[in-house]
Amino acid sequence: MKSLSVIIPAYNEEAAIASIIRRMKAVAPEIKRTHGLDFVEIIVVNDGSTDKTFENASKEKGVSIITYDKNRDMSVH
Secondary structure (H helix, E strand, O other), X not given: OOEEXXXXXXXXXXXXXXXXXXXXXXXXXHHHHHHOOOEEEEEEEEEOOOOOHHHHHHOOOOOEEEEEOOOOOOOOO
16 A cells, blocks of 8 residues: 655644645645555644644644644754
């Protein structure tokens, strides 16, 4: 079985996350067809958002959500 997991990192993206998910879902059939995939999985990683990112992402069907309570900023300063 061939599949693709699309990971969408999100931190305080309440205004944009639903649109991002919908755009990914819109192109998923073409990605499947073009690459001969059985399915495309969409995963949102909510990285400690303090806004409504989780709530807005949760309204979208067919999406897995991983949530961290605290932001895991991995950038090197």
